[in-house]
Amino acid sequence: MAGKNDPNHKREIWPGTLVLMVLKSLETMGPQHGYGIARRIEQVSGQELLVNYGTLYPALIKLEQEGYIQSEWGNTENNRRARYYRLAPAGRKLLAEEARAWQRAHDLLARFWRPQEP
Numbered sequence: 001m002a003g004k005n006d007p008n009h010k011r012e013i014w015p016g017t018l019v020l021m022v023l024k025s026l027e028t029m030g031p032q033h034g035y036g037i038a039r040r041i042e043q044v045s046g047q048e049l050l051v052n053y054g055t056l057y058p059a060l061i062k063l064e065q066e067g068y069i070q071s072e073w074g075n076t077e078n079n080r081r082a083r084y085y086r087l088a089p090a091g092r093k094l095l096a097e098e099a100r101a102w103q104r105a106h107d108l109l110a111r112f113w114r115p116q117e118p
Helices: 018-029 035-045 053-065 091-112
Strands: 070-077 079-087
Touching: 018 053, 018 070, 018 079, 018 091, 035 053, 035 079, 053 070, 053 079, 053 091, 079 091
Parallel strands: none
Antiparallel strands: 070 079
C-alpha cells in the first residue's frame, strides 16, 4: 500500500484549484468529456495529482449550472456516449480572474521564501 512518503503516491487536488484546472484544461484542449479532463490534469501534473471522480463530476455540474461551461452528448473515440464539456464565455472570464488571484497568492507566498533584507 502506497503511503504519503512513497514517491509514487498520488496527491489529491488542493482545495480551490480543481475549478481552475478544469477551466484551463478546457481552454487548452477544447471540448472534453470528464475522463479526458481527469487524464489531462493527471498528465499535466506529471502523474502527481489524483483526480477523484466523486469530486470532479459535481464540480462539472456546478460549473455548468453557474454558466461557466456548457455540455452536450457525443461519442468517444471508442464509440461510447459521453457528455462533452466546453468553456463558455463566462468561464473564460472566470479563468482569467482566478488565474490573476492565484498569481497574486503565489507572489505573496514567494516573499516568505526570499531572503529577508535587514
